[in-house]
Amino acid sequence: MTAEVLDGKATRDELFEVFRERVSALRARGVAPGLGTVLVGDDPGSRSYVKGKHADCAKVGIESIRRDLPADISQAALEAVIDELNADPACTGYIVQLPLPKHLDENAILERIDPAKDADGLHPTNLGRLVLGAPGPLPCTPHGILHLLRRYDVPIAGAHVVVVGRGVTVGRPIGLLLTRRSENATVTLCHTGTRDLAAEVRRADIVIAAAGVPGLITADMVKPGAAVLDVGVSRTDEGLRGDVAAGVAEVAGHLSPNPGGVGPLTRAFLLGNVIEAAERDLARADGA
């Protein structure tokens, strides 16, 4: 058996078609959505993700605002940039590229973002909304995972999902998303303290590998026919490596590769959040 590929690039292209129309409709009403990015330092990975986000903006007609800052910026100076973007009407949504250099307090920075402009869905207010099941921007990678599973008709309701990795951008929020009533999955969250990772993964109908450990998930750990989404990424001497080892494609029923799987959708749903926020503002102004 060779797994059906969950194609993130093709799915992203479909979403962009719809996004272009929604942005045109906003512009026709005099609203120009604008995505801001805050990049601290010169990590090549982060730099390339931010560049990609702005390239996507150009493709769908969203304005770009960039703040590229030195690695040794102080907490106070970074907070001043956040305050400036919160006040800038041209910036309808923005993100702070993660991770930040170690000397900065990441949680304090995320908390300072105006929740109404939080394009990543990572502000505590918006994560709280996710816990409550209230409307709000969804974190982009979890949203991408959900969309990809739905797009390829992978059954979610009643499925046992094993998530490997407890980071704030993927592992923690994906559990919240997939256990909503509308999704109805059962989620086990594994991490470095999990006693028998192989045994946990073997029970999964859906495996979401987001640990950032190259080749962590091997074929012998996967239940035949399971859907496996490779989300973790590591830069190694041999280039970018995902968390899923090569032989898994022979056992899994569906495989979201890395690159080419969830990554393009992370970027797409960032734009989706910017568009949604602009549409929400317009509806409010219309008195809806």
Ligand SMILES: Nc1nc2c(c(=O)[nH]1)N[C@@H](CN(C=O)c1ccc(C(=O)N[C@@H](CCC(=O)O)C(=O)O)cc1)CN2
């Ligand atoms: N503020 C945020 N920081 C980070 C997030 C995030 O969602 N918000 N996620 C990751 C990085 N990330 C977006 O920022 C991201 C990672 C990967 C991709 C992607 O499209 N990857 C491609 C391969 C890219 C390559 O070849 O270099 C793929 O998977 O096909 C997009 C976005 C951590 N930080």
